[in-house]
Amino acid sequence: MMTANHPLPRRGRLSAGILLGLSFLLGSIQAHAQETGSVTAGREASQACAACHGAQGNSNNPAFPSIAGQPSSYLANQLRAYRDGTRENAIMNGQAANLSDQDILDLAAFYAAQERKVARPAETGSDEGRVLYHHGREGVAACAACHGAEGHGNQPAGFPALRGLTAPYVVQSLQDYRSESRVGGRAALMHPLAAELSDQEIEALAAHIATFD
Ligand code: HEC
Ligand code: HEC
Known part of the structure; x- marks a missing residue:
């Protein structure tokens, strides 16, 4: 049993400190999430991309680049560039046309988190x-x-x-x-x-x- 004198105020201070710490933590997690997108939401959205880029972004078809494991900032930049037409490609301009800013961040987060695999390295180089x-x-x-x-x-x-x-x-x-x-x-x-x-x-x-x- 505790006396009312010390432990209660002390606990009060402690939990206030913990709450403050937690809110900083949550705040920074949230800021981070907004900046980098959600892998889970990106996985969902990536179903539209899988036919060409592969389920995890490793393409088996030389006509489509592998996008797994690229830096998320790079992926987001490319998707924005396709969306606004500064990077021109008939297929990808169409694919990106209706993506929201958040979709782009989510897709970028998902593909950045996938392991990049090389299916067929060339045997003769230069x-x-x-x-x-x-x-x-x-x-x-x-x-x-x-x-x-x-x-x-x-x-x-x-x-x-x-x-x-x-x-x-x-x-x-x-x-x-x-x-x-x-x-x-x-x-x-x-x-x-x-x-x-x-x-x-x-x-x-x-x-x-x-x-x-
Ligand atoms: C019908 C096939 C097709 C679909 C579906 C498709 N892509 Fe692409 N994607 C391509 C092709 C082709 C290129 C190469 C375009 C070029 O040369 O600029 C490409 C390029 C890209 C690139 C740039 C790769 C790099 O290394 O710079 C990204 C990122 C990308 N696609 C993401 C996506 C995402 C995300 C989706 C789903 C929303 C998607 N693609 C759907 C065919 C497709
Ligand atoms: C100072 C750093 C730097 C150097 C040096 C550099 N690159 Fe790059 N490279 C980049 C960046 C950043 C990008 C992404 C540009 C963009 O957003 O389109 C890039 C993009 C590329 C791409 C497109 C990748 C894709 O998936 O579409 C190729 C290919 C490439 N570089 C090849 C080369 C080659 C070959 C050389 C040497 C002759 C080279 N780079 C030197 C920074 C560099």
């Missing part, structure tokens, strides 16, 4: 591509600095993984950055680099990237 990828050259920063030595990307920095992307997709992306027809997101980071690349270098880089497993 020495020219490998050297350029790792060391760059004047005017072209080493790809590895941002995308990782084996194409794993950089989650905290929001740099996309390149492993699992097919050579034709990489060629298309680099050509689109070079011509600045691919804009939106952080494409401006890729523009000056891509502007320096010859067709042959683009082919060589794509061949090297396709070997990442």
Whole structure:
């Protein structure tokens, strides 16, 4: 049994402290959720995407890029760019047209949380591509600095993984950055680099990237 003198006020102070702490915690969880979206809601919404990108975002069809494990900020940027038409692609402009801001955050959270798998790494790469990828050259920063030595990307920095992307997709992306027809997101980071690349270098880089497993 407790006396009314000390324990009660003390408990009162304690629980006030705990409540305060909890409300800070909940507040920050909520702020975080609003920023990054809900994996559960994203899983639900991803049913519309599974036919092309695979159930977990690992595509078996070279016509559709794998999107599993990409940084959520990268995914959200791309979906916004498709929605507002700054990244042009007839299929994806249609797919993204009716997504709300929250849908985009949820889908980005879901796919970012999936493990990225590479179905069929290419067997023959390109020495020219490998050297350029790792060391760059004047005017072209080493790809590895941002995308990782084996194409794993950089989650905290929001740099996309390149492993699992097919050579034709990489060629298309680099050509689109070079011509600045691919804009939106952080494409401006890729523009000056891509502007320096010859067709042959683009082919060589794509061949090297396709070997990442
Ligand atoms: C009918 C097939 C199809 C469906 C359905 C589809 N996509 Fe795509 N998606 C594509 C194609 C094709 C591309 C490559 C477009 C390009 O080259 O810009 C793509 C590209 C993407 C990219 C960019 C990948 C990258 O590496 O930059 C994201 C993100 C994406 N889709 C998300 C989604 C989401 C989320 C959904 C569901 C709401 C969805 N897609 C539904 C075919 C599809
Ligand atoms: C300074 C960091 C940086 C360097 C260096 C860099 N990239 Fe990127 N790369 C990015 C960022 C950021 C994006 C996402 C841009 C966007 O939002 O469209 C990107 C996107 C890409 C994409 C599109 C990925 C996708 O899923 O559609 C490809 C392909 C690519 N880079 C290849 C390369 C190659 C090849 C090199 C070397 C010649 C290179 N990058 C060097 C930062 C970098």
